[in-house]
Amino acid sequence: MIETIIQNLINALQWGSFYALIALGYTMVYGVLTLINFAHGDVFMVGAYIAFFVATFILTVLGLPGWIALALTIPVTMILTSMVGVSLERIAYRPLRRKGAHRLYVVITALMCGLILEHANLAILGASRKAFPSLIVEHVYTVGGVSFTNLKIAVIVTAILSFFILQWIVTQTKVGMAMRAISYDKFAVPLMGIPIDSIIVITFALGSSFAGLAGLLFAMSYPVLEPYMGALIGWKAFIAAVVGGIGDIRGAFLGGFLLGAVEILVVAVFPSTYRDLIAFTVLLIILSLKPTGLFGIAKTTKI
Amino acid sequence: MKKLSTVFIFCVLLLAAGPGMSADTIKIGFNIPMTGDIPKVGESSKFSAEMLKADINGAGGLEVGGKKYMLEFVYEDNEAKAESAVTTALKLIEKDQVLAMIGPNSSKQAVPAGEVANDNETVMVTPWSTNPDTTLDRPWVFRAAFLDPFQGPVAVNFAVKTFNAKTAAVLYDLSNDYSKGLAEIFKDVFEKKMGKGTVVAFESHGTKDQDFSAQLTKIIGAKPDFIFLPDNYNQVALIVKQAHQQGYKGQFMGSDAWGSSELMTLCGDDCKGLYFSTHYAAAGATGATKEFIDRYTKKYGYVPDDVAALTWDATRIVLKAIQDTGGLTGKLKKDRKAILNAMAAIPSFDGITGSMKFDEQGDPVKCAVVVKISDTGEFEFTESVCPE
Numbered sequence: 001m002i003e004t005i006i007q008n009l010i011n012a013l014q015w016g017s018f019y020a021l022i023a024l025g026y027t028m029v030y031g032v033l034t035l036i037n038f039a040h041g042d043v044f045m046v047g048a049y050i051a052f053f054v055a056t057f058i059l060t061v062l063g064l065p066g067w068i069a070l071a072l073t074i075p076v077t078m079i080l081t082s083m084v085g086v087s088l089e090r091i092a093y094r095p096l097r098r099k100g101a102h103r104l105y106v107v108i109t110a111l112m113c114g115l116i117l118e119h120a121n122l123a124i125l126g127a128s129r130k131a132f133p134s135l136i137v138e139h140v141y142t143v144g145g146v147s148f149t150n151l152k153i154a155v156i157v158t159a160i161l162s163f164f165i166l167q168w169i170v171t172q173t174k175v176g177m178a179m180r181a182i183s184y185d186k187f188a189v190p191l192m193g194i195p196i197d198s199i200i201v202i203t204f205a206l207g208s209s210f211a212g213l214a215g216l217l218f219a220m221s222y223p224v225l226e227p228y229m230g231a232l233i234g235w236k237a238f239i240a241a242v243v244g245g246i247g248d249i250r251g252a253f254l255g256g257f258l259l260g261a262v263e264i265l266v267v268a269v270f271p272s273t274y275r276d277l278i279a280f281t282v283l284l285i286i287l288s289l290k291p292t293g294l295f296g297i298a299k300t301t302k303i
Numbered sequence: 304m305k306k307l308s309t310v311f312i313f314c315v316l317l318l319a320a321g322p323g324m325s326a327d328t329i330k331i332g333f334n335i336p337m338t339g340d341i342p343k344v345g346e347s348s349k350f351s352a353e354m355l356k357a358d359i360n361g362a363g364g365l366e367v368g369g370k371k372y373m374l375e376f377v378y379e380d381n382e383a384k385a386e387s388a389v390t391t392a393l394k395l396i397e398k399d400q401v402l403a404m405i406g407p408n409s410s411k412q413a414v415p416a417g418e419v420a421n422d423n424e425t426v427m428v429t430p431w432s433t434n435p436d437t438t439l440d441r442p443w444v445f446r447a448a449f450l451d452p453f454q455g456p457v458a459v460n461f462a463v464k465t466f467n468a469k470t471a472a473v474l475y476d477l478s479n480d481y482s483k484g485l486a487e488i489f490k491d492v493f494e495k496k497m498g499k500g501t502v503v504a505f506e507s508h509g510t511k512d513q514d515f516s517a518q519l520t521k522i523i524g525a526k527p528d529f530i531f532l533p534d535n536y537n538q539v540a541l542i543v544k545q546a547h548q549q550g551y552k553g554q555f556m557g558s559d560a561w562g563s564s565e566l567m568t569l570c571g572d573d574c575k576g577l578y579f580s581t582h583y584a585a586a587g588a589t590g591a592t593k594e595f596i597d598r599y600t601k602k603y604g605y606v607p608d609d610v611a612a613l614t615w616d617a618t619r620i621v622l623k624a625i626q627d628t629g630g631l632t633g634k635l636k637k638d639r640k641a642i643l644n645a646m647a648a649i650p651s652f653d654g655i656t657g658s659m660k661f662d663e664q665g666d667p668v669k670c671a672v673v674v675k676i677s678d679t680g681e682f683e684f685t686e687s688v689c690p691e
Contacts, residue, residue: 127342147550267517
């Protein structure tokens, strides 16, 4: 019995890590721009595909061993994915912001950008799934009836590290201070000589690079890639961010793990048929008790 | 002057012949998943049909009632979704005005699309659907595959005999008619044979799920002798891998939805040594089946999966029925009715997936095979089970 509980706890931590990593991107952009970047789930998908191409290139063309390939794939994927996020901001969101469009239109634009990414992928690469190459040898460790792999542990550790890095950037650095300042008052900040556009670009770059990292880890854990893989997990990560209190990094992190834990534990206790039904009912109850989420502060204007 | 009138008459003849020529084609619609969850299934169907079309059109067309007709195949994508399969079927019937339809392949799409075909009085043959509801009480709907009530016992008997199994666990896709139906049949049959409560875990998941760790923890905790997995090949790859990551070392028994050529690309070493029940085994085939496999492999670069073989059979059955009508009138409603009568009258058909004859529900009575995935990733014939 106790093994089952610990086993499910590990399952929940691993699954929650992905929600947390994606939710971090949602919450950062929201925190700075009060924009829900609905394309974020698809940026995650693009990240997984970028990781696939980079890893395959390094393994087959350069012929390097798996661990070097992994060490190279991580930074390359993060940089390339952050460029995708920045391009979205540059091409789709900034022109609207310049024209002073209402936030609602930017949200719709974000939704469309997500669909464009999905269908561009479908058009270019076709509908066949891609099998992600294995970069590291997975060892299964069994301790007292509880099984886990080196990869699962790596995923959980990476998610926790990412949270601390982002938390440090936002609370301890000058850039982070500028980000918080923009979210506080978008109109006064440029008057203080803070380059608002550069800060927004940095926000998108950070959020997307961690989506890329999540994509890479996800592809390693669940090595079947398809164009729509980011849609559902993106939506759920968004819900996780809202439950945690969107705009707050701690909220996104905890919300992600909370959603992962609820989903896994519902299956563990109830028939698996009821998973989404019960999981989202629990989240709905949390939101109705605390509408701004666990860490959220009430603001008068929200979408 | 005379010369000019000859030219004029010639032109008139040519104009008159024009529409006549286009009437000499036979249009067949294909309602197949070219995108979505199982794109390889649609691709296999299309490739197989293209090969058949090239054969017949290359030989001058299909002879019906002493007249040669060229074949025209209309491929429509149903995105592997139930609702798209319905609109696709309607489009093929109403807009493309096809004589008959092949597909959809999965029961998830074939069950709702069958309703449309039956209501609109157009013959539909599904190559791959094994759920009984597809053809039940629908005279216009036929299939080329065996049924789940037959496939379920095949899996049970084989697993009990080969794995010496006393208990089993089931993991299935809740939102997929095929998977759910087969899982329930399996549970019934297994518990009837081995006693109540011998299916120690009966778990489900959603179509878009990627993480199955919680279900697998439950299943592995119940310590079954093997896991029955009636799932599409893309999910099989993930589930088998994750079970191994959780330390499961036992056997899996699969169903015919495993039998795609993409299974081994996605699953790799994890799936080697597993068994599943299916329609035909490519490795070790003989006669017309071998000839089909060799030609397909040469043309497209991979061994045809069972969908390809079944589409080949399904299309040939329809073409045979069209030939059996003894001549087309050109009136759509009348021709469709004639094809239905001819379909029902086919006594027995010798396909590359075995010989079959239709019963009163439009279901074929045919054999199933169990294949083992070999260490080289080939689907090896293990045994054949025929209806009694």
